[in-house]
Amino acid sequence: MSKLFKKREYSIDFMGQAKFAYILSAIMLIVSVVSLATRGLNYGIDFMGGVQIEASSENEIQMDVVRQKLSFLKDLSLQSVGTDGKGILIQAQPEGENSNALLTKIKDALGAGYSYNEVEIVGPAVGAELKYKSLLASILALLAIAVYIWFRFEWPFAVGCLLALAHDMIIVVGFFSLFQIEFDMVVVAGLLSLAGYDCNDTIVSYDRMRENLKKYRKASVRELLNRSTNETFSRTILTSLTTLFVVLVLLFVGGETLQGFSIAMVLGTIFGTYSSIYLAMPLLQYFDVRSVGNSADATPDFNK
Amino acid sequence: MFGYSKIRVVIVGIVLAVGLFFALPNFLPKEMYNQVPSSVKSWWKPVTLGLDLQGGSYLVMEVDTNTLIHEKLESLADLTRSALREGKIRFSGLKTENDTMTVKVLNAAQLNEAREIIRKQESVGLDISAEGTTLSVKYTADALSALKNQAVQQSLEIVRKRIDELGTKEPLIQQQGEDRIVIQLPGVQDPAEIKALMGKTAKMTFHLVDEETTPQMAQMGKISADSMLMTGEDTGYIVLKRSVVVGGESLEDSRGTYDENGRPAVSFSFKSAGAKKFGNATRDNVGRRLAIVLDGKVISAPTINSPITGGKGIITGNFTVQTANDLALLLRSGALPAPLLVAEERVVGAGLGEDSIKAGTTACWIGLALVFAFMIIVYGWFGVVADLVLIANGIMLLALLSLLGATLTLPGLAGIALTVGMAVDANIIIFERMKEEQMHGITVPKDVLTRGFAGSFSAILDGQLTTLFAALFLFWLGSGPVRGFGVTLGLGLASTMFAAICVSKLILMAWMNVKNPKEIKF
Secondary structure, eight states, X not given: OGGGGTXXXXXXXXXXHHHHHHHHXXXXXXXXXXXXXXXXXXXXXXXXXXXXXXXXXXXXXXXXXXXXXXXXXXXXXXXXXXXSSOEEEEEEEOOSOOHHHHHHHHHHHHOSSEXXXXXXXXXXXXXXXXXXXXXXXXXXXXXXXXXXXXXXXXXXXXXXXXXXXXXXXXXXXXXXXXXXXXXXXHHHHHXXXXXXXXXXXXXXXXXXXXXXXXXXXXXXXXXXXXXXXXXXXXXXXXXXXXXXXXXHHHHHHSOGGGHHHHHHHHHHHHHHHHHIIIIITGGXXXXXXXXXXXXXXXXXXXXX | OTTSOHHHHHHHHHHHHHHHHHHGGGTSOHHHHHTSOHHHHTTSOOOEEOHHHHOEEEEEEEEOHHHHHHHHHHHHHHHHHHHHHHTTXXXXXXXXXXXXXXXXXXXXXXXXXXXXXXXXXXXXXXXXXXXXXXXXXXXXXXXXXXXXXXXXXXXXXXXXXXXHHTTOSSXXXXXXXXTEEEEXXXXXXXXXXXXXXXXXXXXXXXXXBOTTSOHXXXXXXXXXTTEEEEOOTTTOSEEEESSOSEEGGGEEEEEEXXXXXXXXXXXXXXXXXXXXXXXXXXXXXXXXXXXXXXXXXXXXXXXXXXXXXXXXXEXXXXXXXXXXXXXXXXXXXXXXXXXXXXXXXXXXXXXXHHHHHHHHHHHHHHHHHHHHHHHXXXXXXXXHHHHHHHHHHHHHHHHHHHHTTOEEOXXXXXXXXXXXXXXXXXXXXXXXXXXXXXXXXXXXXXXXXXXXXXXXXXXXXXXXXXXXXXXXXXXXXXXXXXXXXXXXXXXXXHHHHIIIIIIHHHHHHHHHHHHOOSSOOO
16 A cells, blocks of 8 residues: 555646646636626525524424414524434524514424524624625735745745635635535635645645756756646645545534535645646746746745 | 754653643543642643533624714713803704704804804714704714724623623623624523623613603693603603712612512612712702612602611612512613623534534544554554654644633634644655655665755745634634634644654654664655
8 A cells, every 4th residue: 555655756747737727727717706696605694694593392393383483584494403303493584673582582482392402693784794804804814825925935936826725715615606505604714724724735836846946947947847746746645635534524524513614625625736736836837937036046945 | 862952852852741731631531630629720721612512602792882872962962951051052952863963053153152162072073063053963983983992891891790790600701893792601501681681771860850840741841951751660750850969880789678568679879979979969858759760761759758878778669579689780780881782692502512522523533543544554654653743733732722721612623623634744745755855865864854854844834824824814803613713723733833843853863763774664
């Protein structure tokens, strides 16, 4: 088994394959953006505001009966929770009502025999504010990362990394839109940590690219990109695999609350690996990395 | 020692030992930890569980800005009324509506003078515009935000007192943003009572009754500008003097009690200044009625039989034992500047919390096991080293979380799992670099090792730092669970840096010194 990972000298023409990747990425991006524009996101209560109650009954729940009892609620949605038919998830939008009164009304309507596992009420102002702040935090995080890369490397690297990151995030959010998976605060947490983790692979390859640019002063950029990607290929795959294991486990046994987070992380890890090989690296060939690199030999380098 | 400076070995060793010591409470069985003296428990403790893991209530209360502004305008109107009169400016139609106070100045020549007088009545900015001889007064945007902030500051104190009075265990009360207060109540499954208490300002004032004006006269508009028509459950409509004899801010204490007929009542005592005012007022007005007004409603209006000089008294009214006790609690904790409304509420049942912990920790363990196995399959003995490093990393992370009193939430558990997956990345990068150095003809084990570490350090650091940026923004963005995730992620990065660089190098160096291998084989 160990042999499998031992074969190390890859000579894959990644830069040659990149044009197919561009097409694939373009398609995925278009699908994501179109879906976001037409279907939007299935916002959870964190962003939408409203009331969400997870309750369990002593007896099996008759959905129709509950629906009738709660028919006074606006935008009522009922969902069965668990497998024994005794759990229920109630979501609704209160209309300018005081949350206390609303809860009492719901509890009265359901009657005795229910226990409440989780009650969440989010005011509409809070939700809207959170939406704005999440977007802002995501954009700022991406920019902060790009600026850091710019300082540590050169600006073309920052652009490449930023484009690859934005690509991954748009596709992951697009996936949530396409399949209407609930999009809540924990998903945003996933997206943001993704932004941080995603560029690790890219950084390893960029680090190697920088080294090779200095080492082989006569080779073409394209050649060096291929070489660097090949040299770092095994660690790109291995590091992504360990993280993928963990997020897959989270997805399957981490419980319902972490589902959105795990989906974001699984997709992000896969697309992050793909984009650091097929976008972040090939994109560098459209910039004059060589001259930028030479003019700024004073780039801090921890190796020395 | 091990070709590694002695002092560094000692430092790494000490850090690990300290880490282990602080992580330990998390692994001790409950019964054992309970026997630890409480003075030690205060700093040697397991990670605090978030509300989503231990069950409890999470409330975000928002200052009711409309009411706040309205109240402020009302008192501005009162001040304006007497100030204009003092300044001999004739006016009519002084009233407040929504966020605006309007007053018609009868003599147009006095318009500017009136404007200045009004401006002097308020310390924050006023926006005064004139239409004909009618002045419209509003708070400026800056003033509004200052008022809100001030209200939140005052409310925090009072909310804390009210919740402490209720005897809730380990509540966490913090300001959030400009006009919100976050209240976390571990273990509280039904926050209805607490929300009800937060919704009341409990502003109490004593007013003399205007005996010359009957409610009927007042309703027909025959009422002096110094009096006001009020209503109450016990008293019905009643006309009171506007001026406050003494207010709730002068109260020292208040308790639930019983009156001479054995009915529930509320006792109160004033601080010395308040007691004096109250004593004077009651002495000068024996035989007249004194009304107690709470949040705009008259509770009762008893007749003053004799001067009350001790600063103590009781309020009777339509109370039950519960409402009397509640009112006493509200009075002694002080009045809120405005009611607090629920902006966000999350209640997690204890059972659900337990399930979440189970699912989260199971995921962590399975993930850990998979990563362990994978590393050994890929790297053999070096994989074992990476796994040891991972254990050290986990211990350090737990120690940091425990030591800093960070709150572990369900997303935080996910953060730990994620750290596990990402932490070995550093070792993979180092090992792959070592393999590469070997391929480039470097065979002396020590050189391979040093070059492997040196060649990977910059990439590892950069990778960790970018993730740290994300964690920082998460911390800024999130409240409650998500913030916990940011904290775990950030601390995880710190412990990963330490473990992957220092600990793994130390283990490998030690191994080389002991075994002295001719070459490194993966």
